[in-house]
């Protein structure tokens with residue numbers, strides 16, 4: 352039922368990684384098509400050694416398609432996903448549009464794979480900053496119940512898609528040359544800068560990106576009692592989001608116990624040796640599928656607090672890898688990274 356596949360947003364930053372993952376993981380399919388906007392229709396994509404023509408997204412694009420993996424802007428997803436579902440396809444969607452809707456499971460396969468069973472045609476993949484945080488939270492939450500989280504993010508420009516990647520590269524060149532540059536994806540210069548706003552003003556002084564971290568965490572962990580205080584910052588880094596995370600648990604966790612819990616959890620790699628300068632960083636994490644954790648230490652300001660540093664590739668585990676893992680759950684394949 353899932354052997355005829357469509358990748359929507361195939362030309363974008365996330366879509367390009369989905370294509371790469373299909374090749375790397377030898378994802379099973381019989382036919383595949385690549386869909387994008389009219390701007391890209393007619394362009395060619397080389398996939399598994401064969402040239403494919405990008406087609407414009409239309410309702411009839413989904414005739415005969417069983418599985419859709421989509422990474423488009425929210426408004427595009429709102430429009431096309433019903434076209435696909437009406438035609439019998441299951442859509443794994445990476446946009447923000449469907450995530451908080453009832454009957455749409457929001458899934459991180461290492462954390463809540465069981466949620467997938469309740470889908471009614473659409474399964475959502477979370478926001479990139481949420482995904483790496485809930486992977487890190489899950490083993491601690493299961494062992495000692497997390498009551499509260501304070502998180503500050505340092506988010507890469509690739510999180511704003513192809514336009515964000517271009518802005519950092521060309522904005523940096525222009526800044527070094529002393530030339531003007533008109534930013535497309537950001538409302539302030541990102542070269543040599545930090546912007547403490549991602550998304551729009553949403554709720555009580557928090558941005559839409561920050562509220563995604565609150566609401567999506569509650570939905571994925573199925574626990575609205577966890578209090579989350581996020582600050583999301585765009586940083587002049589090309590790829591991989593970094594997060595400084597502090598959790599307060601009901602039962603005290605020692606650093607050693609937390610390290611063992613992280614170590615035993617699928618999809619987490621611990622890199623934690625401060626004396627030798629070993630901790631995760633964006634350059635080392637880029638192109639990898641795991642969530643990397645280091646700088647694990649007790650919080651000096653509260654009894655049951657634990658602080659750590661968490662880095663993950665936002666285009667991979669934060670988006671494409673998570674979506675492909677969901678699709679693998681759907682097709683029941685045992686493909687691994």
Ligand SMILES: NC(=O)c1ccc[n+]([C@@H]2O[C@H](COP(=O)([O-])OP(=O)(O)OC[C@H]3O[C@@H](n4cnc5c(N)ncnc54)[C@H](OP(=O)(O)O)[C@@H]3O)[C@@H](O)[C@H]2O)c1
Nearest residue numbers: 360362363364365387388391422423446479510512513670
């Ligand atoms: N970047 C990340 O780290 C990340 C992480 C998690 C989730 N997401 C979400 O994933 C989605 C895609 O993000 P991205 O970073 O890949 O963005 P992107 O690089 O801007 O790519 C957007 C893709 O959507 C297509 N598209 C845009 N408008 C369309 C339309 N009207 N009809 C059909 N296709 C259309 C584009 O096609 P054209 O090439 O033809 O314009 C392109 O393929 C967004 O919802 C984003 O929030 C992104």
